[in-house]
Every structure is written in structure tokens, then in C-alpha cells.
Amino acid sequence: MDIRVERLCKSYGDQQVFRDYGALFPEGKVSCITGSSGKGKTTLLRLLMGLEQPDSGMIHGLEGARLSAVFQEDRLCENLSPLSNLRMVCRKRVSKQELVRALERVGLTGCEEKPVRELSGGMKRRVSILRALLAEFDVLLLDEPFKGLDAETYLKVTAYVREEIRGRTAILVSHDPRDMERLGGVEFRL
Amino acid sequence: MKDSITSGKAGNRKRESIRLWAVALWLVLWQLLSLKIGQEILLVSPASVAFRLAELVGKGDFWRSILFSFERILLGFTLALSMGILFAALSSFCRPVREFLQPAVLVMKSTPVASFTILCLIWIPSRNLSVFISFVMVFPVIYTNLLEGILSTDPQLLEMAEIFRLPLVRRIRYIYLSQVMPYFRSACTISIGMCWKSGIAAEVIGMPKGSIGEKLYQAKIYLNTPDLFAWTMVIIVVSRLFERVFLFGMQKLLEKLERM
Numbered sequence: 001m002d003i004r005v006e007r008l009c010k011s012y013g014d015q016q017v018f019r020d021y022g023a024l025f026p027e028g029k030v031s032c033i034t035g036s037s038g039k040g041k042t043t044l045l046r047l048l049m050g051l052e053q054p055d056s057g058m059i060h061g062l063e064g065a066r067l068s069a070v071f072q073e074d075r076l077c078e079n080l081s082p083l084s085n086l087r088m089v090c091r092k093r094v095s096k097q098e099l100v101r102a103l104e105r106v107g108l109t110g111c112e113e114k115p116v117r118e119l120s121g122g123m124k125r126r127v128s129i130l131r132a133l134l135a136e137f138d139v140l141l142l143d144e145p146f147k148g149l150d151a152e153t154y155l156k157v158t159a160y161v162r163e164e165i166r167g168r169t170a171i172l173v174s175h176d177p178r179d180m181e182r183l184g185g186v187e188f189r190l
Numbered sequence: 191m192k193d194s195i196t197s198g199k200a201g202n203r204k205r206e207s208i209r210l211w212a213v214a215l216w217l218v219l220w221q222l223l224s225l226k227i228g229q230e231i232l233l234v235s236p237a238s239v240a241f242r243l244a245e246l247v248g249k250g251d252f253w254r255s256i257l258f259s260f261e262r263i264l265l266g267f268t269l270a271l272s273m274g275i276l277f278a279a280l281s282s283f284c285r286p287v288r289e290f291l292q293p294a295v296l297v298m299k300s301t302p303v304a305s306f307t308i309l310c311l312i313w314i315p316s317r318n319l320s321v322f323i324s325f326v327m328v329f330p331v332i333y334t335n336l337l338e339g340i341l342s343t344d345p346q347l348l349e350m351a352e353i354f355r356l357p358l359v360r361r362i363r364y365i366y367l368s369q370v371m372p373y374f375r376s377a378c379t380i381s382i383g384m385c386w387k388s389g390i391a392a393e394v395i396g397m398p399k400g401s402i403g404e405k406l407y408q409a410k411i412y413l414n415t416p417d418l419f420a421w422t423m424v425i426i427v428v429s430r431l432f433e434r435v436f437l438f439g440m441q442k443l444l445e446k447l448e449r450m
Contacts, residue, residue, distance in 0.1 A: 051349055067353050075350040079368045088364045089354045135354050 001061045002027050003048070003139070003169070008057035010043060017043050021057070023188055030170045032180040035190035041173040042072060044190070045143050048171065068137035070145040074124045078117040082108065082127045085116060089135040099134075105160050106130055107153055121148045126157060133164045140170040146179060158182035234415040242416040243423060256428060259320060259402040263389040264432075266324025267382070274332030274377075281333075282340040291333070298330045307392040316396040320389035320403070327388040328381040332374075339373030340366060367444065378437065386429040 003025040010018045017040040025031040033041050046052045048059060049067060068089075076085050086099050100112055106126040116124055125148045132140060145161070146154055162183050172185055180187055217236050224235035246252045281288035303323060310322050343366060351361050393403020394410075402421060409417035 049353055051352070066355065069350075069353045071346070071350065073346060075346050077347065077364055077368050079371075080364065084364065088356065088360060 001065075003059070003061035003171070005044075005048075006058045006060070008044075008047070008059070009055045010040070010047065010052070011055060018054070018057075025061075025169070025171055025188070026186070027061075027169050028167050030165065030172060030180075030183045030185035031188055032172045032174060032183070032185035033188045033190060034174065034177070034180070037175075039190040041190055042143055045069075045141050045171065045173050048139075049141060062139065065138040066136055068132045068135040068140050070129050070132045070140075070142040072143040074116075074128045076116045076124055076127055076131075079115055081113050081115060082119070082130075083112045085127055086131055086134055089131055091136050094134075102130055102134060103127075106157050122150060122153060125149060126153070129157060129161065133161065138169065140165060140168065142170065142172045142174075144174055145172070146174075146176070155182075231413055231415055234419050238416045239419040239423060243420045246417075246420055246424075255400055255402050255405055256424065258398075258400045259390065259393060260428060260432075262318065262320040262401075263324045263385055266321040266389065267328050267385045269321070270325045270328035270381070270385070271332055271378075274329050275336060278333050278336035278340060281337050288337070295330045295333060298326045299334075301326075303327070303388045303391050304395060307395045310392070311396055315398075317398040317401075319392045319396040319398055320401070323392035324385040324389045328385045331381040331384065332377050335373045335377035336370060339370035342373075343369045371444065375437065375440075378440070379433065382433040382436065383429055386425060386432075390425055 005021060005023045005025075008018045008021040009016075021044075033044060035041055043052070047054055048062065049069060050062070077088070080088075082103060083096065083099050086102070087094065096112075103109065103112055103126075106129065108123060108126055108130075111119060111123065116127065119127070125146070129145055132142070132145075146158060149157060158179070159182075165183070170183070170185075172179060172183060174180065179185075220233075220236050224230070224233045227233045230238060277287070277291060281291060306323055306326055307319065310319055314322060347365050347369070348361075351365055356364075390403050390406065393401040394407050395403075397404045397407050402425060405421050406418060408414070409421065
């Protein structure tokens with residue numbers, strides 16, 4: 001089902017972020033929300049996630065949908081290993097070997113059992129991305145998912161993500177125009 | 191490094207172990223001071239204490255006294271631990287419970303051991319005194335620390351749990367346990383020492399027959415300083431051993447839970 005945003009209004013005190021905003025995010029496609037800082041990209045994502053409520057307006061198409069997300073912050077359990085962070089969101093019992101193979105796909109090897117707090121920023125980011133992809137979802141929401149990745153890792157990870165979300169509904173927020181190109185998305189400019 | 195939900199910021203620092211050279215130096219200073227004073231009734235020497243301890247260890251009564259006090263203090267600690275966890279969990283999502291318990295916790299924290307002990311002697315037999323006293327000393331520490339740990343859980347992680355629709359059991363296992371463990375560990379370390387000190391202190395006042403407290407009281411009235419020091423050493427050793435075994439067991443259990 002397409003995700004329809006109708007006449008969305010949201011403000012924080014005197015600052016109005018959205019006034020009668022509308023958009024249609026097509027099912028089975030990648031939608032890229034772009035815009036300069038402070039335009040409300042993350043706010044829109046939070047409204048879609050249901051973490052905040054609009055002042056008025058409607059969001060259709062997400063009722064009962066299973067969401068998954070890559071947040072702007074990593075939001076990993078720092079004391080746990082990447083394996084545990086991944087296992088946390090997996091509905092079915094997943095073997096350690098499967099999770100290790102998944103980590104290898106995003107270039108993470110040898111750190112499966114280390115606490116996440118010992119990993120670099122780029123490594124944590126990859127764990128967050130993998131966590132979002134391993135969870136069962138109908139809609140994937142990504143907020144600046146590839147920040148902090150070096151050039152080589154960026155290419156590897158974006159290729160992996162593109163493959164994994166092919167034919168699935170994803171909404172991406174990004175400053176970087178390359179992200180839209182790499183994932184093959186449709187732009188929605190705020 | 192092995193992953194552990196107890197190895198938070200607090201656990202990451204190397205716990206400082208007691209250095210043998212420092213212990214040896216203190217023993218030497220103690221011995222010298224004892225020789226200087228020259229009266230064992232005022233300050234017994236470490237050698238005399240060691241000798242007396244060796245005598246006591248060979249007696250069945252010695253071990254029975256340790257068992258008597260240990261069982262009761264352990265029971266009080268265990269009850270306080272269980273109820274502290276239960277009520278902290280309840281209080282974390284039910285404000286009326288938190289507000290209802292607040293005055294009681296404050297009273298438990300502030301009331302001297304002696305006041306509780308004398309009150310208890312009116313209500314319960316002296317042989318179970320240390321159960322109650324250990325409980326009232328440990329419960330507020332466990333409850334307060336755990337509640338703080340739960341309420342300090344990173345709200346961003348809780349949002350993440352909402353988005354990923356994590357069941358409560360997984361939230362507890364992966365998020366709350368991880369966040370709360372440093373607080374819990376700290377609370378246990380503090381309260382194990384406290385429950386021993388207060389439990390024995392209560393026994394000295396109440397003098398349940400066959401307890402370590404009774405032995406301390408007898409040492410006091412007969413001015414038997416070697417016995418007093420020997421039993422004090424026993425209390426320290428048992429308390430420290432219990433702390434180590436308990437924290438080690440807790441660590442292993444949590445590592446196993448996480449890997450399930």
C-alpha cells in the first residue's frame with residue numbers, strides 16, 4: 001500500500017515545521033526525502049514512525065505495517081556485541097553463523113563478540129543498518145543511514161542495502177545526493 | 191574481549207584488587223603498635239589473633255556459629271534483593287507505588303540499626319533478628335539503585351524497541367538488564383557489606399544463642415580482645431567471600447541469559 005501524507009501540520013511552539021504538507025510515497029519503491037537542515041526531514045520520519053503525533057492531518061498506509069528503521073543515532077546497546085544487537089530484533093531463531101555471514105556482507109569481521117562500545121563509528125553504523133535489514137518489515141525508514149562510512153565501505157554497504165530493499169517500500173532521509181543515486185530512489189524535496 | 195551486559199562503564203574500569211604488600215605493611219604496623227602499647231587487652235597483636243583463630247577453627251561451635259549467622263543474614267539479603275527488584279520494577283511504571291514507598295524507604299535508610307533492633311526484639315524472636323535487620327538495611331539500597339537504573343534507561347533505546355516491536359521479555363533481557371546492571375552491581379557490592387555489618391550488630395544487641403554476635407558480646411564482657419579480633423576477622427572474610435561468590439555467580443548467570 002502506498003503511504004499517503006495529507007495536509008500535515010506540525011509545529012513546536014512558535015516554529016511551524018509543516019503546514020498542509022502532502023506526499024505520496026509509493027509502495028515497493030525507495031523514496032528519498034531531501035532538503036536543507038531544519039526543514040523537517042527527521043521530524044517527518046518521526047511522524048511516519050509514530051514517535052510523534054501531527055497537530056493535524058493524516059498519514060495513511062502505515063496502519064498495522066511492520067516498521068524497521070536506521071535512526072540518525074546508532075541506538076545500539078553499547079554493552080552488547082553486534083551479534084546480540086542483531087539477535088535482539090530477529091523474530092525467528094537465527095544461528096550465529098548466519099549473523100556472522102550477514103556482518104561479513106557489510107565488511108565487519110572479527111568483531112562479532114566485542115561490545116559495541118569498542119567499535120568505531122563506522123562499524124557501529126553498519127551494525128545499525130544490518131539490524132534494520134534483519135528485522136522483518138513492511139516499511140523501512142532510514143535517517144542519514146550512511147554517514148560516517150569511508151568511501152570504500154560506503155560503496156559496499158549501499159550496494160548491499162540496495163539489493164536487500166529491492167521491491168520493498170523504503171523512505172530515506174539524506175543530505176547526500178549520492179544516496180539517492182546509489183539506492184535508486186525518487187526524490188521528495190522539502 | 192567477551193561481551194557482557196555487566197561490562198558497562200563501571201565494569202570497564204579494572205577493579206582494584208587488594209595488594210599483598212599493603213596488607214603486609216598494615217600487619218607490620220599493627221604488630222609494632224601492639225608492641226609499643228604493650229597491653230594485649232588494649233590492642234592485641236596480629237600474631238595472637240592468628241593463634242586464637244587457629245584454636246577456634248578446630249572447634250565445632252565455631253562453624254555452627256558461622257552457619258547460624260550466615261543462614262539468617264543470607265535469608266535477609268535474599269528477601270531484600272527479591273523484593274527490591276520487584277518493587278523497583280513496579281515503581282518504574284507505576285508512580286503511585288513509587289510515591290507510596292518513598293516514605294518507607296526513607297525511614298529504612300535513616301533509622302539506626304540499634305533502633306530497629308530494639309523494636310524488633312519486641313516483635314520477633316531474637317534468633318531471627320538478623321534476617322529482619324539485614325532486610326531493612328539492604329532493601330532501600332537495592333530498590334533505590336535499581337529504580338534509578340531503570341528510570342535512567344536511554345529513551346532512544348526505548349524508542350528503538352517500540353519501532354522494532356520488541357516483546358517485553360526481550361526489552362528486559364537486552365535493554366533494561368544491560369542498562370541497569372552497573373547500578374545493580376554497585377548496589378549489591380554496597381549492600382552485601384552492609385547486611386553483614388548490620389546483621390552482626392543486631393546480634394550483638396539481641397544476642398541470639400549460637401550466633402557470631404553472641405560470641406562478640408561474650409568477648410566484650412570478658413575483655414577477651416583476641417576473641418573479639420578473631421571473630422571480626424571471620425566476619426570480614428565471610429563477607430568478602432560471599433560478595434565474590436555472589437557477584438561471580440551473577441555475572442555468569444547474566445552472560446548465560448544473554449546468550450540464550
